Amino acid sequence: IVDSRAYAGIYVRLGEEMVASTAERSTSTRTARLGMLREIVEFFEHSLPQLITSAIGLAGTVVILSTLNVPVFLGCLAVAVATGILYALTGKLTTRYNEGLNDEHERQVDAVDSGDPVRLGEHLRAMTRWNIRLSDLEAGTFGINWVLMMGLLVFAVGISAERTVEYGAVFAIVMYVFQFVESLMALPFYYQQWLRLREISGRLARVGTEAGVEAGATP
Template sequence: MRALVRRFAGRFALTMSLVVLEAGGWILFPLVIGRAIDSVLADSVRGLYELAALGTGTMLIAIVRRLVDSRAYAKIYVGLADEMVASGEESGTSTRTARLGMLREIVEFFENSLPSLVNSVLGLAGTVLILWVLNVPVFLGCVVVAIATVTLYALTGRLTTRYNEGFNDEYERQVDAVQGGDPSDLRNHLRAMMRWNIRLSDLEAANFGINWVFMTGLLVFAVGAAAQQTLEYGAVFAVVMYVFQFVESMMGIPLYYQQWLRLREISGRLATAVAWRPAPEGAT
């Protein structure tokens, strides 16, 4: 997928720039909300104006980013799909149909999932840095939990890839199974797909459950540590909100990692059908 990014570097640079700006706004919300609380308690409205300005600016950036994304990625998908169909005439109809769906998954990842992933990663980095300033014990707790989460998903990465390979192998047979007209063959095909899907789901559920235990322990620790070390109500609120942001990111980022493992496997299948190289002069 890195070659795909290089081919459409200009479009990706534009959309990612907007994503980074939007992420910066979201990172600042807990801090600005805490400042607004302390400002009101001190009989001042300055913090409220800061909060309103941040909310308005972040909203405008988010709207523009979505308008740009939908148009940029639609052009990318149409261009790549045309190339894939034209260069895949030797492949069966079932394989080409399945790979069109797989190509759509990759484009949708860049359009929908990647902005959320960038938001989560930047939010995670910003959250950890701000917690380092606000409350060192909570910061250290976040570091320990992050290491535990990374270790958990690294240990199960190969298993996730193997399950995705099995699922995609069956998926490429789907049109042939439907057109074959043999109810028994179609039933076996669907059952095989669902078995791979269930294995993926069970693995995800197990990882999610273990990770949530880590996060619950962090939340309990953070609330106690914040209340003991910080006197201002707004500062306590900011610490707790940043821990919630950290938890949200650490629960979400591994799901994107699993999605990336699936798309990496898919991109290997499409490499022979789609030219991940600069388009000819004048092409979309």
């Protein structure tokens, strides 16, 4: 409850400052950016604690696996690196799609307020296209990542059964690999959130810079 009150206060204060600095902008743009600002605050309130928990759990699992079975540990590291490379390669595309989607969000109120069905339809179709592109990209990267994870699980079972006589030890290794997979699969979600919020932060920062320049130019 205390956290909710604190973050609500942060949102109100930042929202007031943002609206005041963009007084010359359209109502549609300011409304959209208030929603974007809310996304940033909610990330710090809800997603960041979960991200920290996942990262700690992932690190702990990797350390334990390094003591139980070195080949499985190396396999986990290889999959983690491959996952990082995969999402790094698609990062610019994700940012570009989010930029297009946010541009359309800033036009939404104007499109609705215009009362023009054609303009509104074009706006809604544009938003749908950006959402579909983001969804397709996410599905593609998730699918590739899922194949990597399944390969890791098969490798872990095979190498553990080959090198370990006790079934209990094999079971423990496989369970830790499952935990590793669960934690690692969650991290790309936070990475994609971070990419979206970075685009939003840059958008809001440009507004603040423009407002400062205009204020300095005023005699």
